Amino acid sequence: MSNHVYKQIELTGSSPTSIDDAVKSAIEKASETLRHLNWFEIIETRGHIEDGKVAHWQVTLKVGMRLED
Amino acid sequence: MSNHVYKQIELTGSSPTSIDDAVKSAIEKASETLRHLNWFEIIETRGHIEDGKVAHWQVTLKVGMRLED
Amino acid sequence: MSNHVYKQIELTGSSPTSIDDAVKSAIEKASETLRHLNWFEIIETRGHIEDGKVAHWQVTLKVGMRLED
Amino acid sequence: MSNHVYKQIELTGSSPTSIDDAVKSAIEKASETLRHLNWFEIIETRGHIEDGKVAHWQVTLKVGMRLED
Amino acid sequence: MSNHVYKQIELTGSSPTSIDDAVKSAIEKASETLRHLNWFEIIETRGHIEDGKVAHWQVTLKVGMRLED
Amino acid sequence: MSNHVYKQIELTGSSPTSIDDAVKSAIEKASETLRHLNWFEIIETRGHIEDGKVAHWQVTLKVGMRLED
Amino acid sequence: MSNHVYKQIELTGSSPTSIDDAVKSAIEKASETLRHLNWFEIIETRGHIEDGKVAHWQVTLKVGMRLED
Amino acid sequence: MSNHVYKQIELTGSSPTSIDDAVKSAIEKASETLRHLNWFEIIETRGHIEDGKVAHWQVTLKVGMRLED
Amino acid sequence: MSNHVYKQIELTGSSPTSIDDAVKSAIEKASETLRHLNWFEIIETRGHIEDGKVAHWQVTLKVGMRLED
Amino acid sequence: MSNHVYKQIELTGSSPTSIDDAVKSAIEKASETLRHLNWFEIIETRGHIEDGKVAHWQVTLKVGMRLED
Amino acid sequence: MSNHVYKQIELTGSSPTSIDDAVKSAIEKASETLRHLNWFEIIETRGHIEDGKVAHWQVTLKVGMRLED
Amino acid sequence: MSNHVYKQIELTGSSPTSIDDAVKSAIEKASETLRHLNWFEIIETRGHIEDGKVAHWQVTLKVGMRLED
Numbered sequence: 057m058s059n060h061v062y063k064q065i066e067l068t069g070s071s072p073t074s075i076d077d078a079v080k081s082a083i084e085k086a087s088e089t090l091r092h093l094n095w096f097e098i099i100e101t102r103g104h105i106e107d108g109k110v111a112h113w114q115v116t117l118k119v120g121m122r123l124e125d
Numbered sequence: 126m127s128n129h130v131y132k133q134i135e136l137t138g139s140s141p142t143s144i145d146d147a148v149k150s151a152i153e154k155a156s157e158t159l160r161h162l163n164w165f166e167i168i169e170t171r172g173h174i175e176d177g178k179v180a181h182w183q184v185t186l187k188v189g190m191r192l193e194d
Numbered sequence: 195m196s197n198h199v200y201k202q203i204e205l206t207g208s209s210p211t212s213i214d215d216a217v218k219s220a221i222e223k224a225s226e227t228l229r230h231l232n233w234f235e236i237i238e239t240r241g242h243i244e245d246g247k248v249a250h251w252q253v254t255l256k257v258g259m260r261l262e263d
Numbered sequence: 264m265s266n267h268v269y270k271q272i273e274l275t276g277s278s279p280t281s282i283d284d285a286v287k288s289a290i291e292k293a294s295e296t297l298r299h300l301n302w303f304e305i306i307e308t309r310g311h312i313e314d315g316k317v318a319h320w321q322v323t324l325k326v327g328m329r330l331e332d
Numbered sequence: 333m334s335n336h337v338y339k340q341i342e343l344t345g346s347s348p349t350s351i352d353d354a355v356k357s358a359i360e361k362a363s364e365t366l367r368h369l370n371w372f373e374i375i376e377t378r379g380h381i382e383d384g385k386v387a388h389w390q391v392t393l394k395v396g397m398r399l400e401d
Numbered sequence: 402m403s404n405h406v407y408k409q410i411e412l413t414g415s416s417p418t419s420i421d422d423a424v425k426s427a428i429e430k431a432s433e434t435l436r437h438l439n440w441f442e443i444i445e446t447r448g449h450i451e452d453g454k455v456a457h458w459q460v461t462l463k464v465g466m467r468l469e470d
Numbered sequence: 471m472s473n474h475v476y477k478q479i480e481l482t483g484s485s486p487t488s489i490d491d492a493v494k495s496a497i498e499k500a501s502e503t504l505r506h507l508n509w510f511e512i513i514e515t516r517g518h519i520e521d522g523k524v525a526h527w528q529v530t531l532k533v534g535m536r537l538e539d
Numbered sequence: 540m541s542n543h544v545y546k547q548i549e550l551t552g553s554s555p556t557s558i559d560d561a562v563k564s565a566i567e568k569a570s571e572t573l574r575h576l577n578w579f580e581i582i583e584t585r586g587h588i589e590d591g592k593v594a595h596w597q598v599t600l601k602v603g604m605r606l607e608d
Numbered sequence: 609m610s611n612h613v614y615k616q617i618e619l620t621g622s623s624p625t626s627i628d629d630a631v632k633s634a635i636e637k638a639s640e641t642l643r644h645l646n647w648f649e650i651i652e653t654r655g656h657i658e659d660g661k662v663a664h665w666q667v668t669l670k671v672g673m674r675l676e677d
Numbered sequence: 678m679s680n681h682v683y684k685q686i687e688l689t690g691s692s693p694t695s696i697d698d699a700v701k702s703a704i705e706k707a708s709e710t711l712r713h714l715n716w717f718e719i720i721e722t723r724g725h726i727e728d729g730k731v732a733h734w735q736v737t738l739k740v741g742m743r744l745e746d
Numbered sequence: 747m748s749n750h751v752y753k754q755i756e757l758t759g760s761s762p763t764s765i766d767d768a769v770k771s772a773i774e775k776a777s778e779t780l781r782h783l784n785w786f787e788i789i790e791t792r793g794h795i796e797d798g799k800v801a802h803w804q805v806t807l808k809v810g811m812r813l814e815d
Numbered sequence: 816m817s818n819h820v821y822k823q824i825e826l827t828g829s830s831p832t833s834i835d836d837a838v839k840s841a842i843e844k845a846s847e848t849l850r851h852l853n854w855f856e857i858i859e860t861r862g863h864i865e866d867g868k869v870a871h872w873q874v875t876l877k878v879g880m881r882l883e884d
Contacts, residue, residue, distance in 0.1 A: 203549075
């Protein structure tokens, strides 16, 4: 852990398939432009309903990344 | 979003299989008698343990539905 | 429910695979040494990221067990 | 627990006598029109004061009921 | 306050104009079909943004109503 | 409710007997020096244990009083 | 900010007109007898309903005041 | 308070009679095997309903105990 | 909602006029430099007091924006 | 603990030096005019930044005092 | 992080000197009898006041430890 | 306070020495690349334990900065 400083951001990913998949979607999208992503925490799990079924899972994450020295 | 009014209710579904399945179970049961279900949010995830294993997943949802005009 | 007294403890399990699997991992580990495990509640879902992907899911549970008479 | 779906509602009962009595009052009133009431949780305990004494205890409950198949 | 029992429900109203107006919208809609509405509490204030401006205010209320004897 | 302004204060009462009695103790003590006490809400219930038994119940209240015109 | 010490109190103001007006009502009433009021935070917004309409807005504030040296 | 170190545990007691009795039940059961129990705080009050009446009160406590030197 | 990923940021706007106006001020300022602002949620409403009157309303928002593909 | 009644107030102290010092500052200031101060709990720790450094630590406390008999 | 399972416990340490010292006191005491202590989180900071000064700092920690394989 | 708009970000700093030092570390690191840092609030204090002692303090801050006109 040494003396690094970390920044946390909040992201929401979605998936028609599952909670786990919506998490992966947000993290993979974020890692396209951000480096040193280190950990995440789920802070909200929601979804949309269409015709009486779950149409999309939507998961909001706090994601921590190490600031570069 | 216009000028609709929404009502939220709280439901608990369960499943021997997974968290995602317990969510689907609650929503499909609710949609048998309620119309215009629109979104949900997971507010609690619990379960029962039997013989040292997860026997049932139990997920509590807030479910939003549009009131008819 | 009768007149039993229950004790709750807090455990964190992890899995490279899924949220559900991290829960099972914590409960199976705990049941090796503790008896009468009865229910659980998820209180935190986190994970570690490596190379822009979820490397481990980490789930913290409150687990209730019945105290023996 | 099987595959039942539960609905939770929020009720407030009151009593000039005690906290316990305000809970019973809400549950007995609700059970006149609702079936399959299963559990409750106290979420707020308030009261009114008149002439420097507790005049009424007011207890708000979340009450869970099993939806019929 | 006597011995009445109250039920609380959760509603979301919206308005293009203001927070206060979204509250009134939810209460007036609810009072078309529900009697003895007695009080409300704002539990969430959100809104939608279009073209860099607030397009709709959306206010979620807990609304208390007296159950009839 | 008109245009009155209310002030809330926080008090802790205790009793060797019961939760309800600790509430009454705090309110009766407060009403010796404060006028227009109007309502209370329990915000914490604690107690001390001696020799494996409850020795004192300690209840913390928010108490609302009407400010005089 | 220097070395001043601040005290916070909790007040509830009401208004038949609007949320903003209920805030102003509480602060103007408090400033009749208290000096050095410095800031406020809204901690609860409620209201009463009569005949299916908002009759009074009731806003609870935490108000900070600087203690005199 | 000196330099002692305390440990807190979480227990749930139940009683067919009252909230106060469920607290006592948990503390008396715990004191059979644990020494130096010092204080408790109620963190949840729930119950089961049978035939439209409260069948059991269930109270969850955080209980603090002094670790021996 | 499809497969978009959203980012949430936290902003505080202020206004001498009203709560609604402080919200609009934060959103219009943010939209000068950020694209695809989609929704907001009020998370704190505070203000400064001068001469016994509200001098500024200060509203803190969580604002969600869609990340570009 | 006997049958005393306690009142809690909320204070904010500040210090250019440290968190601990800001706590002491609030308590010493309060004890100039209030008697029987008994305990405190930190409820918020904030500070001001000037030229990229901590200029003041600001700590908000709940302070409990025994009411005189 | 691999597949280890962690257990969290809650401890309170105290010190006449400082917040940091009360944390160290709890952890050093716990490490006399528990192995594999891994991390902590402060969940409450309180203290006792005597003669208008801080007599003891009291800090409550959640402490995580790795369960042995 | 005028009409400025503020943005809040979340940072975690660490230090082998003390809580206060971990706060300073996060703020000094952030001020290397960000201007107009104005205030902070501690939202979490954690640490790592090695060989039964505190090895690192880790403090998470919300930091507010003024957006440039």
